[in-house]
Amino acid sequence: MPRTPAFRQIIADIRTAIETGQLKPGEQLPTIAQLCAQYDVSPTPVKYALRILEESGVIETWQGKGTYVRRQAAEE
Numbered sequence: 001m002p003r004t005p006a007f008r009q010i011i012a013d014i015r016t017a018i019e020t021g022q023l024k025p026g027e028q029l030p031t032i033a034q035l036c037a038q039y040d041v042s043p044t045p046v047k048y049a050l051r052i053l054e055e056s057g058v059i060e061t062w063q064g065k066g067t068y069v070r071r072q073a074a075e076e
Contacts, residue, residue: 011052027068029059029067032047032050
């Protein structure tokens with residue numbers, strides 16, 4: 001069975017954490033370095049996953065401050 005690409009797993013895990021209330025609106029996500037360590041991947045799939053989540057309105061990134069769950073998460 002093919003393995004799920006790391007970026008897809010990261011996206012799914014973050015979405016699940018938000019949906020279950022583990023990550024709340026306005027809460028800061030782990031840093032890219034922390035996510036790299038957690039998933040044992042390079043920064044590339046982490047950055048790609050975060051970009052997809054940001055483009056879909058789930059999270060927002062503030063340069064120099066971090067990445068946060070949007071206060072009003074976009075509905076799919």
